[in-house]
Amino acid sequence: MAERAANALQWCGIRPGTRALPEERATPAEAEHFVAMQKATEALMRHYEAIESLQMRDMFATDPQRFDRFSLELGDLLFDYSKNRIIDETITLLCELAEAADLKEWRRLMFRGDKINNTEQRAVLHTALRNRSGIPVRVDGKDVMPEVNTEIARMAAFAVSIRNGERRGFTGKRISDVVNIGIGGSDLGPKMVCEALEPFIQPGLRLHFLSNVDGVAAEQVLQELDPETTLFIVASKTFTTQETMTNARTAREWFLSQSGDEAFIASHFVAVSTNSEAVSAFGIDTDNMFVFWDWVGGRFSLWSAIGLPIMIAIGEEGFSELLDGAHAMDCHFMEAPLERNMPVILALLGIWYHNYFGAESHAVLPYDQALRSLPAYLQQLDMESNGKSVDRDGRPVLTTTSPILWGATGINGQHAFYQLLHQGSRLVPADFIATAETHSSLKHHHDIMMSNFFSQTEALMRGRTLGETREAIEDAGDSPDEAGHRVSHMIFEGNRPTNTLLLRKMNPFNLGMLVALYEHKIFVQGVIWNLNSFDQWGGELGKQLAKSILDELNAGSAVVGHDSSTNGLINTYKRLR
Ligand code: G6Q
Numbered sequence: 351m352a353e354r355a356a357n358a359l360q361w362c363g364i365r366p367g368t369r370a371l372p373e374e375r376a377t378p379a380e381a382e383h384f385v386a387m388q389k390a391t392e393a394l395m396r397h398y399e400a401i402e403s404l405q406m407r408d409m410f411a412t413d414p415q416r417f418d419r420f421s422l423e424l425g426d427l428l429f430d431y432s433k434n435r436i437i438d439e440t441i442t443l444l445c446e447l448a449e450a451a452d453l454k455e456w457r458r459l460m461f462r463g464d465k466i467n468n469t470e471q472r473a474v475l476h477t478a479l480r481n482r483s484g485i486p487v488r489v490d491g492k493d494v495m496p497e498v499n500t501e502i503a504r505m506a507a508f509a510v511s512i513r514n515g516e517r518r519g520f521t522g523k524r525i526s527d528v529v530n531i532g533i534g535g536s537d538l539g540p541k542m543v544c545e546a547l548e549p550f551i552q553p554g555l556r557l558h559f560l561s562n563v564d565g566v567a568a569e570q571v572l573q574e575l576d577p578e579t580t581l582f583i584v585a586s587k588t589f590t591t592q593e594t595m596t597n598a599r600t601a602r603e604w605f606l607s608q609s610g611d612e613a614f615i616a617s618h619f620v621a622v623s624t625n626s627e628a629v630s631a632f633g634i635d636t637d638n639m640f641v642f643w644d645w646v647g648g649r650f651s652l653w654s655a656i657g658l659p660i661m662i663a664i665g666e667e668g669f670s671e672l673l674d675g676a677h678a679m680d681c682h683f684m685e686a687p688l689e690r691n692m693p694v695i696l697a698l699l700g701i702w703y704h705n706y707f708g709a710e711s712h713a714v715l716p717y718d719q720a721l722r723s724l725p726a727y728l729q730q731l732d733m734e735s736n737g738k739s740v741d742r743d744g745r746p747v748l749t750t751t752s753p754i755l756w757g758a759t760g761i762n763g764q765h766a767f768y769q770l771l772h773q774g775s776r777l778v779p780a781d782f783i784a785t786a787e788t789h790s791s792l793k794h795h796h797d798i799m800m801s802n803f804f805s806q807t808e809a810l811m812r813g814r815t816l817g818e819t820r821e822a823i824e825d826a827g828d829s830p831d832e833a834g835h836r837v838s839h840m841i842f843e844g845n846r847p848t849n850t851l852l853l854r855k856m857n858p859f860n861l862g863m864l865v866a867l868y869e870h871k872i873f874v875q876g877v878i879w880n881l882n883s884f885d886q887w888g889g890e891l892g893k894q895l896a897k898s899i900l901d902e903l904n905a906g907s908a909v910v911g912h913d914s915s916t917n918g919l920i921n922t923y924k925r926l927r
Contacts (some may be wrong), residue, residue, distance in 0.1 A: 361452070372796060387539055394443050398706040401440065407812045422692050424682050426854035427677075427863050429692050433811040434779075434847045435760065436708075444698035445688040447878060453694070456877045461684060461819055463489045468742055474884045475643075476650035477680050477793040478864070481672035481792070488643055497643070502517050505640055506666040508620070512581065513552050513665060513861040519578045520614035527575050530659045531597045532585030533649025534624070534730065534889070535848035537561040539865075540585075540659045542727040546720040546861050549789040550664040557663050560601075563593035568600050577618070584621045585656055587648055589628035592896065594862035598632065622655045647884050649731050650869060668858045673861025683870045693870030696781075696849065700871070701878055703779045704753045713771065713780035714757035717803040720781060720856050727755030728868055735872045735883035742882040751879045757781075761799055764806065772810065772842055779847045781802065782807050783864075787855035806848075813844015866882055 354622045388582040410416055410432075420432035459466050478494055479488040484547035486493035515524045530540055544551070551557065560571045563818035582605070582770045584598040605618055612633070620638040623631040629639045647755045652660065653673060661669040679693070688694050703709040712732075736752035757763070760782060771778055784803045788796040814822070819840045820830040830837055851867075853860045876883030901918060902909045 354576060364859065383450075383452070386622050386832045387447070390443070390447040390450040394447060394702075394706060397439060397891050398814045401435065401437060402707075404435065404437070405849075406435060407844060409437070410811075422690060422695065424692060425600075425678060425863060426475065427457035427485050427692075427867075428850075429696070429867075430832075430850040431695060431699060433807055433850070435845065436699070436821070440638055440702065441689055441695070441698070444683040444702060445517055445694070448694060448698060448874065450690055451878045451880070452574070453874060453877050457684065457873075460873065461487075461680075463487050463494070463645070466882070469880055469885045470644075473645040473882070474647065474650075476653055476914075477643045477677075479653035480676040480680065482674060482677045483681075489643075491840055494643070494645075495900070501641060501655055502669075505661050508640075508660070509649040509661040509666060510668075512662050513555070518617070519580070520609055520611075520617050521578045524554075525581045526554055526579040527556045527558060528659055528662055529560055529575070529587055529601065531560045531581045531594055531601060532583075532622075532656070533561040533591060536585040536587060536591075536594065536656055538723070538727045538730055539649070539652030540657060542604050542721075542723040543657070543660050543861060543865075544663050546856060547660070547664050547668065547672075547858055548720060549856075550668050552663065552665065555663060555832070557659055559659075560597050561593065563596050565600075568597055572601070573602050576604050580605075580618060582618065582619045582631070583660075584623075584629075584634065584727045585658070586622075587624050587642070587646075587651070587656075588630070589621070589623040589625040592893065595632075602633070603793065605750075611700055622656075622658055626725070643763060647735055648886075650884075652822075652865070653726045663859060667739050670860040671858035675859035675864075676866035677862075679870065683866075693872055695865050696867065697871040697874035697878070698780070699847075699849065699874055700753070703777065706750050707777055709753060709777045711756060711776070711778055713761035713778050714755060714765075715763055715780055715782050716757075717760045717782065717784040717799050718784075718856065719759065720789070721842065722759050724783070725755070727865075730869060732790075732872050734886050734889060736879065736881055737888065738881045738883075741880040743880075749879065751876070751881060757837050760806065761802055764802060768806070771846065776791060777846065779849075780810075781849045782849060783851045783853075785853045785860075786854045789856065807850055809838055809842065809844075810846040813842040813846075814840070912913070 352399070352746045390747065393793055412770065413893050415432060416432045418436070419438070419770070421428060421430040422435070423429070456466065460474050461477055463478070465473050467474050473489045475487060475489065477493065477513055479498055481487055481495060481498070486495055487496070492876055499592050512525050512528070518524055530537065537559055542581045554567055558569060558571050558574070565708055566821065582598070582601050584594065586594045589595070601617070602619065605615070606612065609618075615633060616635055616638060619634050621632070621634045621638065622642070623629050624642055624644060626636050626639060626641070642651060642654035642656065646654045653676060657669060657672075660672065683691060683693050700712060704712075715729050715865060716724050732755045739747055741747050768778070782803060790796060801894075810836070816837070819837055823830045823833050823837065824841070851864065874881060899920065902911075903924065909924075911917070
């Protein structure tokens, strides 16, 4: 058995004794897993070689049912994956890979509350935060649902009191501005959701997000505010994050300098954290603190008390619909067969391009102003979760993981980087996301945008042959012969894969589904790559390193303890600042 495992490792390009797990450490279960993965991977390799040259435009021409066969619907969400370089067998083989990776078991363990974040010995239960089933979810034998529901009720009561003006500022004025001070997972989710659901925000309420420790960011936010009508939410799981605590202290000083009395802090500062001691030490009464738990990862936390700005903005009902939408996706993810399962298919297509076609990046292109921060949000969700080069057992990974996720609103991208998507030398699979109904009264704008949305994925798929290019030149009144060498620059090879996600409209429920779709996609990919998708040791390093350098910046003597580049840069900074 151990010998077969070693072969499997070698087949995957890992030589025992170099980067691989030493042969003797392979348990029978591991060996079996490697063999199953090897079999599934080899089948996919053979399949890749067989279909790599197939053209999507031919597949569409010969199969009028392709859209029906390769699209899925869940509620208001349509996922069209027919513009991918796949045939039925591709999906079958990719699902076999997921089976070999034991996806169903890992999925069960996550929802059940097992400590699958093994480096931190934590359960991974963002799904419990939106568990609407009434079924208990246990961590260490204890049902967490009562605490979850209590905290949601506390958040709701607080949000209502701000929204109806019952809870007011120190001079009796209504709260009109809510500032979330947090960074990373304590910022990106609430910010993205509040932007996306802007039409649902109570009129007269303004939301601000302060994350960057650059003083300019704090000044920009504070100068817009009136201390009498501003509520600050200090959001930090650890309540030790340097950027957040610095911004929070600055906000506190600004507030005190204008209000003049510490007693007023209670009406204007609340905290969201897992660290009550640090919250008290900061000067926020723990009665004004909302809690979550170590089994909620920062980047998965918008469903928890970290979502307080969302709850204040769109109300209890809206927040509840957001959770309902995510829960609907959770149920689909748990129950739908792998080959009809949206997050699974989305994940497997990502694996297909990254590990077989060698695509290094993945673009997210919302054609919806409301989703302008979705690429940044997903960048953290994806790259912090799966940007790993050791597997869950600390061994070097057998294949590359997490492509570089990037993107911007699609319509702006068309005038900027789409050149590379259409004609660049790299394959960049992309997700195109849009809503059918617009919240804008300028309906004709929406049709213009959507016509671009549809034409782009069609063009990426079809491309334009030499003959078609010559025809296009003629249609434009030019002679292809005179166009000369320009013709070759105007050919599009096509066959560039895209997924399309079309929502009926943007509302809390549909947004909840969309975000949960991506969360589970990332989980599935992590399982296939055998990663712990729920720690972030890479991100922790910066938090530690900067602290010692900050002391050096304030010391009088020249800095000598680093490499010559770092010493030189620090000393130059000290001279110039
Ligand atoms: C998320 C990461 C990271 C984290 C921030 C803020 O998964 O762990 O982005 O959210 O570093 O941390 P705090 O909430 O502890 O301030």
